[in-house]
Amino acid sequence: MYPHLAFLPTVLVLALGCTLPDDPAHADPDFDTLSGTARAVDPDTLEFGFRRIDLWGADALERFQKCLVNGQSTACGAEAWQVTTNLLVATPITCEVRGKNRYHRNMAVCRNANGVDIGQSLIARGMAVARRDEMPEYGATEDSARQSRSGAWAGEFIDPLQWRRGERLPEHEIEIRRWQRDE
Numbered sequence: 612m613y614p615h616l617a618f619l620p621t622v623l624v625l626a627l628g629c630t631l632p633d634d635p636a637h638a639d640p641d642f643d644t645l646s647g648t649a650r651a652v653d654p655d656t657l658e659f660g661f662r663r664i665d666l667w668g669a670d671a672l673e674r675f676q677k678c679l680v681n682g683q684s685t686a687c688g689a690e691a692w693q694v695t696t697n698l699l700v701a702t703p704i705t706c707e708v709r710g711k712n713r714y715h716r717n718m719a720v721c722r723n724a725n726g727v728d729i730g731q732s733l734i735a736r737g738m739a740v741a742r743r744d745e746m747p748e749y750g751a752t753e754d755s756a757r758q759s760r761s762g763a764w765a766g767e768f769i770d771p772l773q774w775r776r777g778e779r780l781p782e783h784e785i786e787i788r789r790w791q792r793d794e
Contacts, residue, residue, distance in 0.1 A: 649704040654691035667709040667718040668746025669730030670771045671739035677783050680766035687763045691738035701725045737762020
């Protein structure tokens with residue numbers, strides 16, 4: 612009705628010396644437990660409203676990561692995201708915070724209402740690698756997935772940590788050419 616007043620709430624907040632809510636990626640207090648409905652931002656990042664949690668001990672394939680299985684490029688990262696999304700259907704999700712990552716985001720072991728450990732389930736399905744320094748018990752789960760050639764273990768893939776740093780399988784590298792103008 613009065614579009615010229617749309618900015619007024621922001622002006623009042625600033626004028627009164629109030630602060631706007633923290634960035635949604637800020638972590639919760641140390642060693643806290645979260646419970647409720649969550650959504651998958653990435654295969655190993657869950658969001659409870661504006662609170663984000665990364666899975667402790669499981670480093671999942673990145674959402675846009677590709678793998679090679681039987682010589683064919685597959686969207687294994689998208690598959691990992693779908694597995695996480697399916698595991699989140701059984702709510703509430705309960706996450707027990709174990710530490711923080713380099714982004715100061717809490718890392719937690721998360722279970723759905725059926726008691727399924729989401730990180731361990733991703734590892735068992737070959738959609739994540741175990742970070743044995745964080746969760747040594749996930750190592751046996753990864754070994755089993757590797758032996759049975761589950762998920763990405765059925766072919767070739769780049770470790771998610773290396774993938775985030777820009778490493779790609781040769782089949783997935785993109786050559787960037789510079790255009791040069793003739794003078």
